[in-house]
Amino acid sequence: MVNLTDELSIAIAELDGDKVMALVKERLQAGVKPLEIVKKLQDGMTRVGELFETGEFFLSELINCGEIMKGAMAELEPILAGGGQGYRGNIVIGTVKGDIHDLGKNIVVMLLKGTGYNVIDLGVDVAPERFIEAVKENNAPLLALSVLLTSCLDSMKEAVTKVKESGLDVKVLIGGPIIDDNFREYCGADFSSNIASEGVKIAEKVFA
Amino acid sequence: MAKETVSKNTFKNLPPGVCVPWEQKAKELGEIKGDPEIIKNQWEQLDAFAYMYLWWWVQR
Amino acid sequence: MADDKLKLYEERKKRFLAAMNLEKPDKVPVRLSLSEFVAKHAGYTLQEIYYDLEKNIDSINKLLTDFDLDAITGAPSLWWAGLHDAVGAKYLKFAGRELDPNTQFQYHEEAYMLPEDYDAFIENPTEWILNTFLPRLHEELSEPGSYRANLSLIKGAAGMAMQQGMNKKAWATWAAEYGGVPAFTAMSKAPFDTLADTLRGLTGIMLDLYQRPEKVKAALEVLIPHNIFYGMATSGGEMEFPLFMPLHRGSFPFLNPKQWAEFYWPSLKQVIEAFWSKGKRTLFFAEGNWTPYLESIAELPEKSIVFHVDMTDMAQAKKILGGRFCLSGNVPNMMLAYGKPEEVRDYVKRLIDEYAGDGGFIIDAAAVIQGDAREENIRAIIETAREYGVY
Ligand code: B12
Numbered sequence: 152m153v154n155l156t157d158e159l160s161i162a163i164a165e166l167d168g169d170k171v172m173a174l175v176k177e178r179l180q181a182g183v184k185p186l187e188i189v190k191k192l193q194d195g196m197t198r199v200g201e202l203f204e205t206g207e208f209f210l211s212e213l214i215n216c217g218e219i220m221k222g223a224m225a226e227l228e229p230i231l232a233g234g235g236q237g238y239r240g241n242i243v244i245g246t247v248k249g250d251i252h253d254l255g256k257n258i259v260v261m262l263l264k265g266t267g268y269n270v271i272d273l274g275v276d277v278a279p280e281r282f283i284e285a286v287k288e289n290n291a292p293l294l295a296l297s298v299l300l301t302s303c304l305d306s307m308k309e310a311v312t313k314v315k316e317s318g319l320d321v322k323v324l325i326g327g328p329i330i331d332d333n334f335r336e337y338c339g340a341d342f343s344s345n346i347a348s349e350g351v352k353i354a355e356k357v358f359a
Numbered sequence: 360m361a362k363e364t365v366s367k368n369t370f371k372n373l374p375p376g377v378c379v380p381w382e383q384k385a386k387e388l389g390e391i392k393g394d395p396e397i398i399k400n401q402w403e404q405l406d407a408f409a410y411m412y413l414w415w416w417v418q419r
Numbered sequence: 420m421a422d423d424k425l426k427l428y429e430e431r432k433k434r435f436l437a438a439m440n441l442e443k444p445d446k447v448p449v450r451l452s453l454s455e456f457v458a459k460h461a462g463y464t465l466q467e468i469y470y471d472l473e474k475n476i477d478s479i480n481k482l483l484t485d486f487d488l489d490a491i492t493g494a495p496s497l498w499w500a501g502l503h504d505a506v507g508a509k510y511l512k513f514a515g516r517e518l519d520p521n522t523q524f525q526y527h528e529e530a531y532m533l534p535e536d537y538d539a540f541i542e543n544p545t546e547w548i549l550n551t552f553l554p555r556l557h558e559e560l561s562e563p564g565s566y567r568a569n570l571s572l573i574k575g576a577a578g579m580a581m582q583q584g585m586n587k588k589a590w591a592t593w594a595a596e597y598g599g600v601p602a603f604t605a606m607s608k609a610p611f612d613t614l615a616d617t618l619r620g621l622t623g624i625m626l627d628l629y630q631r632p633e634k635v636k637a638a639l640e641v642l643i644p645h646n647i648f649y650g651m652a653t654s655g656g657e658m659e660f661p662l663f664m665p666l667h668r669g670s671f672p673f674l675n676p677k678q679w680a681e682f683y684w685p686s687l688k689q690v691i692e693a694f695w696s697k698g699k700r701t702l703f704f705a706e707g708n709w710t711p712y713l714e715s716i717a718e719l720p721e722k723s724i725v726f727h728v729d730m731t732d733m734a735q736a737k738k739i740l741g742g743r744f745c746l747s748g749n750v751p752n753m754m755l756a757y758g759k760p761e762e763v764r765d766y767v768k769r770l771i772d773e774y775a776g777d778g779g780f781i782i783d784a785a786a787v788i789q790g791d792a793r794e795e796n797i798r799a800i801i802e803t804a805r806e807y808g809v810y
Contacts, residue, residue, distance in 0.1 A: 209675040211628055254621070301756045302455070302790055375649070418649050
């Protein structure tokens with residue numbers, strides 16, 4: 152578990168929204184580089200993700216943290232020089248066609264962002280073609296798919312198949328509460344997991 | 360979103376099943392020549408139907 | 420009612436009620452929460468059952484002809500898409516219009532209630548629904564008082580009455596001609612879910628818990644009598660069968676234990692106890708995992724609920740709730756869609772061996788059964804329960 156020492160990281164891990172906003176503004180005025188501030192925020196968010204995995208935090212804390220982060224990023228993004236730089240790589244993610252559940256996927260997004268990836272989140276009910284386009288456009292080495300409805304498992308398979316057929320050089324990670332190894336094989340995906348933090352470990356491998 | 364403003368309520372603290380209370384309607388009707396119970400009964404039934412329609416969109 | 424069908428109806432009803440009363444029926448009852456599967460089986464597209472009330476109802480005739488079920492949950496689509504179009508309801512998307520003709524409907528969740536609405540809601544929710552909520556939810560009502568807006572109210576209310584009238588007639592037919600028994604005859608929600616599902620939305624409610632907890636509590640307090648009334652009104656005086664309560668935001672890991680105990684449970688408990696005091700039992704349809712909350716749920720009056728197991732630990736549920744409430748569940752939906760009949764058979768046998776021994780158990784799938792379930796697997800559930808589930 153990360154050991155937080157920075158005041159801003161601690162404030163976000165403690166879900167103190169007012170303090171986070173005050174510190175972000177204060178540091179910007181003091182001339183701290185926006186990217187450095189983002190890094191501190193990410194450290195705090197990673198901690199929140201860990202606390203969720205160990206069962207100390209629940210969705211209510213995660214969503215609250217996500218909103219605080221959104222507020223802070225709204226301050227920072229306009230001044231972040233050109234975006235892109237400083238990221239460890241691009242990852243495309245989305246919930247497959249026919250399925251609109253996104254809470255689990257949003258956690259994965261948060262953790263990936265927290266570890267420094269540029270995450271292109273296509274949202275829910277995403278058709279295979281849109282995944283292919285986004286992977287191409289962003290030259291992403293990793294595509295992550297989420298599904299909750301058993302009735303959309305075939306939609307997941309279709310997405311994986313089409314991505315593989317497109318010949319793109321991209322690894323596919325599938326996830327969701329009902330996903331297991333059998334299903335990974337059935338779909339032809341490279342990785343699978345039903346734990347959000349596993350997604351980060353898998354990304355580490357892909358981007359190693 | 361279409362409508363951002365909150366409109367003011369005409370009534371406060373109405374019990375469930377009621378949109379416009381019979382007491383209010385009775386005042387507006389003034390003198391009732393026959394049996395008020397019959398009229399009240401029908402008023403309340405249709406009022407409860409309207410209530411159920413409104414809550415139907417919330418209880419799902 | 421033909422004599423043989425009447426006999427069948429009575430037999431099934433007796434079996435179903437006995438289990439809910441913690442008695443040993445002749446066999447373990449089978450109640451399946453079937454939705455889109457029914458359309459597929461009857462050869463209808465999803466567009467047809469969402470849009471055409473008659474086909475929605477007719478699909479159950481076919482189901483009842485082909486499967487021996489002790490209780491059924493009714494027509495596969497709860498919603499009439501045509502009525503949604505008539506009012507321009509924004510929060511559902513249906514097959515055949517925005518979606519391909521054979522896809523599952525979709526929710527479009529949004530905060531249709533804003534933080535500044537709390538006071539008006541608390542003061543008079545019914546009036547707030549009509550004046551503020553519906554104009555946001557219904558495209559056709561976006562300019563209240565206009566021609567289109569007035570029409571949408573007429574069509575909406577008439578549509579509800581039409582749909583309810585047809586359903587009522589359908590239930591009478593299913594009973595008389597097929598011996599079909601209802602799994603439930605009323606519906607209501609946990610006050611927290613009412614607020615969190617359609618009104619504030621998930622993000623909204625989660626932030627409210629931190630930013631305006633007192634308003635949330637006041638709103639829940641206001642909702643209690645409304646949710647009780649709604650349940651009793653939808654039951655139409657029928658008291659033998661349970662009331663359906665799909666439970667959403669109280670599952671693990673949505674709220675932390677403190678929030679659950681403070682915001683979710685007290686108002687829900689009051690609603691369920693009120694139903695029970697009037698003689699109406701609740702089908703506690705616990706979607707997801709409720710294992711951490713079983714001890715609290717055990718506080719409810721004996722027999723006042725049927726506890727449905729989706730992803731809750733069944734062994735824990737039996738240990739903590741068994742002998743107090745009837746349990747139902749939990750054949751995995753993944754198995755119904757991708758497994759083999761032998762696997763289903765083994766699973767059902769194990770459920771019967773481990774959980775049905777002293778009565779008070781109903782066989783069902785874990786979650787709602789959609790179009791992906793295979794017919795041979797549905798048959799395997801029923802056949803195994805019939806052969807192996809004899810007391
Ligand atoms: C919340 C919810 C909804 C919300 C969704 C809100 C939203 N914005 O997501 C609403 C109300 C809109 C909804 C709608 C429906 N739902 Co729903 N819903 C749920 C519920 C209660 C919780 C799901 C959830 O968010 N869990 C919390 C998150 C954090 O967990 P998670 O998704 O598993 O994610 C974790 C892991 O799986 C993993 N993970 C997830 N994705 C990924 C991806 C990667 C790459 C990785 C590495 C990891 C990973 O990380 C997360 C954290 O560890 C479940 C029941 C339950 N309690 O599980 C039903 C459930 C999933 N829904 C169900 C159904 C049937 C529906 C509906 C069809 C309508 C209905 N009849 O209820 C519609 C679907 C419409 C559609 N076309 O999709 C069924 C599915 C049954 C089945 N056969 O598959 C369930 C199981 C309920 C039930 N018991 O019947 N639902």
